[in-house]
Amino acid sequence: MSEHCPVCQHHLIARGERFYCASCQRDFAAKAICPDCGQSLQILKACGAVDYFCPNGDGLISGRRVVFKPLSESL
Numbered sequence: 546m547s548e549h550c551p552v553c554q555h556h557l558i559a560r561g562e563r564f565y566c567a568s569c570q571r572d573f574a575a576k577a578i579c580p581d582c583g584q585s586l587q588i589l590k591a592c593g594a595v596d597y598f599c600p601n602g603d604g605l606i607s608g609r610r611v612v613f614k615p616l617s618e619s620l
């Protein structure tokens with residue numbers, strides 16, 4: 546799976562929950578997406594662990610299954 550920069554379409558480098566564009570030298574926040582329904586996941590942080598919860602009824606999603614997409618606007 547690869548993502549492309551929303552600004553220049555260059556291939557993005559995944560860095561945990563962020564994406565980096567070597568062409569723009571910009572960092573993009575990543576959005577957690579449910580692999581089952583494609584909707585945004587709620588991120589639950591507890592005791593150093595992160596859980597992802599689908600509000601559409603798919604329940605808790607394992608971090609390994611979560612799909613990360615770059616947000617179109619950079620910060």
Ligand SMILES: [Zn+2]
Pocket residue numbers: 550551552553554555566567568569570
């Ligand atoms: Zn770029």
Ligand SMILES: [Zn+2]
Pocket residue numbers: 579580581582583584599600601602603604
């Ligand atoms: Zn879902």
